[in-house]
Every structure is written in structure tokens, then in C-alpha cells.
Amino acid sequence: MEIFLVAVLGGVLALDTTSVGQAMVSRPLVVGVLTGLVVDQPVLGATIGAILELYLLVSFPTGGSRFPEGATATVVAVASSAGASGPGVLPLAIGLGLVWGQLGGASVTLLRHTNSKIVESHIDRLHGVGWVVRRHLGAIALDFLRGSLVTISGVVLGRLALQSLSGSWPLGVPSSIGLLLVGGSVSAGIFLRDLGGFRQWRTLFVSGMALGIIGARFL
Amino acid sequence: MRMGIKPGDLTSVFMRSFLVQGSWNYHTMLGLGFAWAMLPGLRSLYQDDEDMLKESIKRHAEHFNAHPYLAGIALGASLRLEAEGAGPNTVRSFKTAVRGPLGSLGDSLVWATWLPGVSVLALALYWLGLPGSMSVLVFLLIFNAGHLGLRIWGFRVGYSEGREVGRKLQLADLSGLTTRLRGVAVLLLGLLVGALIGAQGGLASAGLLWLLLSAAGFLVGLFAGHYAWRPAAATVVVSIVLLTTWGLLR
Numbered sequence: 001m002e003i004f005l006v007a008v009l010g011g012v013l014a015l016d017t018t019s020v021g022q023a024m025v026s027r028p029l030v031v032g033v034l035t036g037l038v039v040d041q042p043v044l045g046a047t048i049g050a051i052l053e054l055y056l057l058v059s060f061p062t063g064g065s066r067f068p069e070g071a072t073a074t075v076v077a078v079a080s081s082a083g084a085s086g087p088g089v090l091p092l093a094i095g096l097g098l099v100w101g102q103l104g105g106a107s108v109t110l111l112r113h114t115n116s117k118i119v120e121s122h123i124d125r126l127h128g129v130g131w132v133v134r135r136h137l138g139a140i141a142l143d144f145l146r147g148s149l150v151t152i153s154g155v156v157l158g159r160l161a162l163q164s165l166s167g168s169w170p171l172g173v174p175s176s177i178g179l180l181l182v183g184g185s186v187s188a189g190i191f192l193r194d195l196g197g198f199r200q201w202r203t204l205f206v207s208g209m210a211l212g213i214i215g216a217r218f219l
Numbered sequence: 220m221r222m223g224i225k226p227g228d229l230t231s232v233f234m235r236s237f238l239v240q241g242s243w244n245y246h247t248m249l250g251l252g253f254a255w256a257m258l259p260g261l262r263s264l265y266q267d268d269e270d271m272l273k274e275s276i277k278r279h280a281e282h283f284n285a286h287p288y289l290a291g292i293a294l295g296a297s298l299r300l301e302a303e304g305a306g307p308n309t310v311r312s313f314k315t316a317v318r319g320p321l322g323s324l325g326d327s328l329v330w331a332t333w334l335p336g337v338s339v340l341a342l343a344l345y346w347l348g349l350p351g352s353m354s355v356l357v358f359l360l361i362f363n364a365g366h367l368g369l370r371i372w373g374f375r376v377g378y379s380e381g382r383e384v385g386r387k388l389q390l391a392d393l394s395g396l397t398t399r400l401r402g403v404a405v406l407l408l409g410l411l412v413g414a415l416i417g418a419q420g421g422l423a424s425a426g427l428l429w430l431l432l433s434a435a436g437f438l439v440g441l442f443a444g445h446y447a448w449r450p451a452a453a454t455v456v457v458s459i460v461l462l463t464t465w466g467l468l469r
Contacts, residue, residue, distance in 0.1 A: 139244075
């Protein structure tokens, strides 16, 4: 039952990425918390979501670009962690999420090519109103199915991998988080570059950083 | 001018704009979704003429692209043009003229600034100790206040201004808004970086090695930009695989 719920969750959240609404409930931070509640791992879910959010900070669904799919990746990462234990759970879940994000992104591209073929073969004929409705809603249904399949395959494989490998992880929790934040820091650097770079904003950036360090110490 | 569109049908078109990307494809991009979203309005306009309805649906299903949050501007304005009885070529030319600006404006305002900016705020709050569920609530409320506001404003201004919508867009100065938001996003990014360093369980407690490697990673991202993302993620994944293998062999 839980795996069915997780697959439906993956499908629904995948829809939010591009097809329906785009209210950004598909962002890793949100997905991590939601999936954590479903699999009864709220703290781990939020931690995985926060780390993947940092990685995917500079990844967004612009037009035809290929982007890692954060929604299914996070559902897979969090749901795979359920039942596993040890300091290896977090890094292995994040690694799995990063890989599954790429696979999810590839499946979005595949779906879009499929939509292209269907539209291309009919575009020169006079469209009936019904055809437009069926094709459009059919494409949304297909996207839901895609998201669910990507999620369920990831969770099945991920659970096997995490349960058998998490005990072999050689680093402690602080070093594991350190390793994961090294990759996340690259995204933070990319975002600062996107915003105009360090030279343009150094005063604001450094002020924010000082506030962050002070806040982290005293809050 | 044809008969006006009923308010209920306008609302339907607006609600459908939330699903405008549902059949996104490389051939017509938003085209099919655009035609589907226009349907209630076009039915209202061409209720007695099935052929006209089919023709209008066909031309709206042609190639079109825009940022999904700003597609409502084009939807509203196209409906207005159809209601005014504008010819097919006028509607086609209008859509061709607006698709570029609506794409680039939306990408820089929403995808490159608003979304990561609010994400950074939620992440900073999380690393500063706010519970995950509260950080998510802050993220969803703030992000969607902007998101829904932009969609509602866009559709209304598109329908009320029609082909003159470009002038209204210039007055709204979305580019200026983007620049101002960038400053706020930088401050929040600094806050996040500081929180990642200083938080309990953050980089300072992970040790000097990880702090230095993270600083190096930040610089790589700053100088190499988006080219660095995939190699960085791949490096982390490979490191995890190697460490796990090493752990298994020990």
C-alpha cells in the first residue's frame, strides 16, 4: 500500500514540474517533507529534501532544456531510505536522488519527443476540437504515468541498494554532510554568478553571509 | 466586434492556463496546450459556427512558446483579438511578436530569480533551525503569492489591452523588478552560505577539509557557471560509489 502511495505521489508531483500548475510543490524541499510524512521519516525527508534543493537550486524547467527532475528524484531518495539505517543512508539517498534526477529528466525528454511525433503526424490535417482535448489531456495522463513509473522503479531498486549498502559506509555523519555540501556549494556559486557575480554584489553577499554565521550561532 | 466572451468562459480560460504546458512538445511547443486553453473562449465566440471554431483552434494549435506564468498574457490578448474580429494573420503575427519577450522575461524573472531566491530563503531558514515543514510553508506561501499574482495580472492585462499589451508590459517594468529582486536574492544567498557554514551539523562542524573543499566548489561554480553543475554532481556520485565500495572491501 505504501509503495502504491509513493508511486501516486511521484506521479502527481512530477506533473507539477511542467504539466500542471507549476506551484513548485515539486521542489525537492517540499517533496522531501511530503514523502518523509508518507514513509514516516519526516526529519530524514526534510534533510534529503534540503540537500537536493541546494543541488537543484540552479536547475529549472526552462522551455525545451533538459533538466534533472527533482520531484521523482526526491521521492525516490526519501522513500528508499525507509527501513535502512546507519550513517550511509543520507549520502546513498542523495547519490541515488542525483542519478534518478538525470533518469527522470531523460524520461521527460522522451515523453516530449513522443508528444512531438503525435502532434507532427496530425498537424497538417484539420484538427477537430475533440482531437485537441484528447491529445492534450492524454499527454498529461502520460506524464503522470511516466512520473509514477520512474518513481516506483527507483524506489524498488533504491530500497534494495540502501538496505544492503548503507551499513558499509565508511564516513561518520559530519563528514558525510561535509561531502554532500561540497557538491551543493557549486550550485550556490553558480547562482551567485547567475545573479551578476561576486564583484557586483560583494557588500550584500558578505553582509548576508555574516548574518547567516551569526544567526546559526545564536538561533 | 463579435459578441463578448462570458465571464465564466474567461475564468475557464484562465484556469486552463495552469495546464498550458501539459502537452509540451518539440514541434509546436505550447501550441496544443494554448489551443486547449483557448477553447472555452473560442466556443463562446463561435458557438454558431463550427467551421470557424475549427479554424481558430487550428491556428492556435500552431507553434507557440512562452514562460508558462506569462502565457496568460498571450491567452488573454489573443482572446481579445478574436473577440474584436481580428483576421487570422493579425492573431498569428501578434503571437509571433510576443512569444520571445514572454519567454525571456519569465525565464529571467521567475526561473532565474524568484524561484531560486525564495528557495534560498527557505533553505536558509531550514539550516538556521526552522523545522522542515515550516520552511516548506514559508517557501510555498511566498513563492505562490508571486506566482499567482503574476498569472492573474498577466491574464487580466492581456485581455484588457489586447494588441496594446506590449505597452503595458513596458510600463510594468518587469526587467527592473528582476534587477531589484536580484539584490534581495544575493543577500539571502549570503545568509544561506553563512548558515551552511555556521549551523550545527554544517560545514564548520564537519571540519576544515570539508569547509575548504566547499569553498573551492563555490568558486568553481562562480567561475565556470552552469558548465560545472553536471561534473560536480557526477563527482559527488562517483565519490559515494567509491567510498561505499571501499567500505564493502574493508
